[in-house]
Amino acid sequence: MSILTPTLTLAETNALRPETLATILRVAVLVLVGVPLAFVLARLAERSSRARLTPQVQMIVRKIVFYTVLAIVGVMIVYDLGFNLTALLGAAGIAGLAIGFASQTSVANIISGLFLIGEKPFGVGDLIKVGETTGTVLSIDLLSVKLRTFDNQFVRIPNQTLMQSQLNNLTRFPIRRIDVPLSVAYKEDLAKVQRVLADVARENPHVLDEPEPLIMISGFGDSGIEIFFAVWAARADFFQVRRTLLPALKQRLDEEGVEIPFPHRTLYTGAVTEPMPIRLVSDDGGAAQHLPERSSGQGGRTDPGSA
């Protein structure tokens, strides 16, 4: 009889004990039934909530059901294997405390995500502006929101940032206003200008007749009369109107001879430039008098007062 024989015999005896075999079978059944069951129940919960809930909430419901069923299956397996659940739960509690401290940001993002999903300030497909970033919402996840910008960049914004920032949903409502501030020269006939603006709005088929275009004198600026011109368009036509309205407006103003003023600048030639020649014209229309040029190396500001 070899030294291994008692061990082998003992091992063989343990392996063949009916209780152990039953435990292994129970665990196997729990795994083979429990895991697919978790998938099935999660899917059923998602489908049953499809009519009432948004896709984001359905996703959360599915995950809650799935992990809950998995946790129950896991607890049953652990119990069947004979482990002391009380001690395990105690250890898990301590571990949870440590993990909680370490994952404060993630937890904050998750909670912010739940609030965002419940509050629904935007949905997938909406165009939103957060700070300097404007993009289309690709997905609303538990930790972050993903956007696609107009130049096709992928932007990930943590949910906590969204909760703490001002957020503009540009596509929440079905119609939008396009604002075109402009100014015209003081000499222009305002009635004519208003007529031109109204015509331009009316000739664009995508500009809504109602709400009516807004044409308002908003102030008297340094260079001209400031006019606030705004038109409304359906959300789907917003970019089309924005793209076509301004060129049509410019063309029409040119055709009507309406001047759009701009600020004038005074040019100053410094020491490094040649002096600019100035021609003085007398008030009575007499002969022009050229100022004598200064000798080279004395370039600088030309002082009319010294002519």
Added chain:
Amino acid sequence: MEVWQTATVESERLHRWALGPLELLVRRVGDELHLAVERGEQMQVVPLEPRPADAPEPTAEPVDWTRWVVDPRGKAGDALSLEFQPVMPDRPVIARPESALRVPAGAAALFYVSIPVWVRLISQADRAMTLCEIPSMVLSNIWFGEPTAGELCYSLSTTARRRVDQSPSQPHRALCPLHLRNEAAEELHVQRIRVPVVNLTLFDDGDRMWTNRVDVVHQGGDAGSAIEVVPGPPEGAGAEAEAIGEAREMVRQRMWTRAFGAIGSMFS
């Protein structure tokens, strides 16, 4: 009217069809059908006809041809049948009276609104195939409702005549009788009327096109208005008027909706 009949498009010949300001140029090239749309100021009624062989070429070649493969299994040289069908616009029309219109409390009145129709083209190759729908007149868009919720409609300025003989007959327009009854306690100031054209059938009395009569009962305040589309041709068209265009959506019962809007609070 003859314009609404099925006509034959001969192969390799340019054809012309016109209704009011709308003119369509049609040609068959192989197994394709080509279509171009032109709009003018002249009112015309021209059933589909080939351009005469000795007619001068158009001075301006239309650049916006649209092409359909209509008969991939047929022979390229076969003639093609093309049906022109009148149909109402695909969105409600907001009729806005040109002059102030007020209906006193308890009063009722009948108005006539002239609405431009659309043209539906159906090719009759091996099977009927709807090619496209073209408005006889392009109407601008208008929003009916609040800035946060409402409905995109077409905008139509109307004189809202009280008698048929005051409404000139135009080949591309259908006359819609609107019966307004004000059951509210206060006067109804009509600034706009939402006409449910998608529920209207087109009739032809030989002289002009008509739609069903629409009865609108105003309840007052923010309550909706009861709208009823009266089946059959309207009185002005006569009982022998023929149905020439089906409604896009049939309605069997009275509709409750906002017919007059509340635009005063929309915009500041």
